[in-house]
Amino acid sequence: MVKDSYLVGLIGAGVGPSLSPALHEREADRQGLRYLYRLIDIDELGVAPDAVGDLVRAARDLGFDGLNITHPCKQLVIEHLDALAPQAEALGAVNTVVFDAGRAVGHNTDVTGFAASFARGLPDAPLERVVQVGAGGAGAAVAHALLTLGAGRITVVDALPERAGALAAELNRQFGGGRVAGGGPEGLASLLAGADGVVHATPTGMAAHPGMPFERSLLHPGLWVAEVVYRPLETELVRAAREAGCAVLDGGGMAVFQAADAFGLFTGRKPDVGRMHADISELAAVAGVRA
Secondary structure: OOOOEEEEEEEEOOOOOOOHHHHHHHHHHHOOOEEEEEEEEHHHHOOOHHHHHHHHHHHHHOOOOEEEEOOOOOOOOHHHOOEEOHHHHHHOOOOEEEEEOOEEEEEOOHHHHHHHHHHHHOOOOOOOEEEEEOOOHHHHHHHHHHHHOOOOEEEEEOOOHHHHHHHHHHHHHHHOOOOEEEEOHHHHHHHHHOOOEEEEOOOOOEOOEOOOOOOHHHOOOOOEEEEOOOOOOOOHHHHHHHHOOOOEEOOHHHHHHHHHHHHHHHHOOOOOHHHHHHHHHHHHHHOOOOO
């Protein structure tokens, strides 16, 4: 059914600074759509992350067309959905829910979003030895994307070593060859010293979680650095990496590509990714952060 009006939202913690509403609504305006994008912040609501199921059901009952899902609900939401797209099922993480004939179907646009952003922003970056910090929902998507891009060896580091180990085991099952290892942060210094690049995939650096995921002294000019956080675009890690002479990819590109894919799932229409890149740079400048 062809529609010209849509109601969508974002469920997560501390999502107030999100650029997603403006990013989606600007593209919808250009396509002549009525499009309302609402923030559903579990911190402001005073509910725990496991309330995501109740929020999804409420959104469906209220006539929402779909939802984006972010930290810390990307994995928790799965048990409350009616079906999963193959990529979301393989990852065990969902960042987009589409309501279709009363059913809630989970998708993951983070994988394609990160892969497209990396290919655009760091096209010549070596991928033989990659360190990834974070093994949650975003981390699963990013590691999957890196392997599809041809990463030789990924070491996933997480504050919960068992979570990193579980992600590594699942990725090795899917991709074979023992290309992924997992562990805790205690060996991060030696890992980064010998790595081609590092990807950061935890909430640290978000507006609601300021700070650095590791000591800035571990950065060196031979290391490329890719950030997943995009609120703000210039996180402390991005700033420190630039100052250290690293090649840097901020989270803006991933935000644009995953938003474009989600927009397509919600509306069935093809967005203009080039215009959305211009949007996020402008929105970030207005917000007082660097694109």
